[in-house]
Amino acid sequence: MSLNLIGVLGGAFDPIHCGHIELAKAWQDLASLSKVLFIPSGLAPHKNIVIDNKHRIEMLKLALNPHTNFFIDDREIKKNQNDLKPSYTIETLQSLALEKKEGQAFCFLMGSDAFLKLESWHLWNELFNYCHILVVERRESPIFEEQLTSALKKEWAERLTQNVEDLRTSSHGLIMTKTFEYIDISSSEIRDTIYSNKNLINLLPAGVADYINLHKLYH
Template identity: 35%
Template sequence: MTRRSGARRIGILGGTFDPVHIGHLRGALEVTEMLALDELRLVPNARPPHRDTPHSSSQDRLAMVRLAVQDVPQLKVDARELERDRPSYTIDTLESLRAELAADDQLFLLMGWDAFCGLPGWHRWEELLEHCHILVLQRPDAGSEAPEALRDMLAARSVADPQALEGSCGQISFVWQAPLGVSATRIRQSLASGRSVRFLVPDAVLAYINAHGLYRASN
């Protein structure tokens, strides 16, 4: 991929991170290395419009994400959505980030296949590509087709090789990743029933969960 002199390359991965786990982190790190990103920012959602209210507080989720990436220089934490007193709309985050970047800096929004297929229900979703490229993290077993509302956009904007994305924004590509078989739901269920989640979350995150009694049956 051609990098213009001085242009930065920044990835964004949003989520409730309730809790952050190795699936989030491994996927983020693989993309960071594949595309030679300068940094990838994990952006915890405050009140995601399309999901249930998180089980743990914003403060706890932010603390866990910070602990998870403390020894990984390429991965950063961006708390701007937690600082808003309104739902976490991705378009607002992208506009805010763009205002801080140079015009030729590249911004990459990472999302899973299910989230991508749900884009037509997002707030101002058709404007997302005005601010970023979209990287869809697709598992080998994700065989369903994109909804009709996305097909024209895919036909016009798709680039087969994610390393061939050009310009600061406007294109879509797919990154194939092996599934790790881990989810935040499974982790919460295991903790609630007293089972170990070691090796599913970083040790520092597990220590925080235990110290604060998060996700236990009483929560």
């Protein structure tokens, strides 16, 4: 049976920028993802969230509006309204798995920088029980095995594939990497650019820059 692949892209989205959108589009095109869920962090253990949740959600709406198969999933934010514990990716994937329909498989999208730090994530090696992991490599800095810890190298050796069809015949557990041309910028760099009153052209999706200026965010 050929599985229906669903992309999952988590992050603070503080703010969402063109790099996020391009990463999702690239994998959607390559792996024919039926949809991509953008999951804004609740209390992120690795990140300092600057802006209120309502602004992050509104910026996501503006950014995703032109993309019919991109959706906001705010389960982490809702969870943290009553629970002030950090939001861990493993818990989010477990929650998604409870809602998964027959014939679906989740693909967690990330950049190579995040993948190289995967061992610092809570229960990181259990992530493979719930999803495939699709990694974007920067052309100028691909992942080399010598960069991996021994534990991560073991997972890499056992799980790596470059065949999209492998993703469709397994419900979870594989790693796939591809090199895409995309805007290599972080949300923190965007915030610095706004604070310095520098040009944001081509860095933020349509409407997001206007929203930031309207509400005087990150100034």
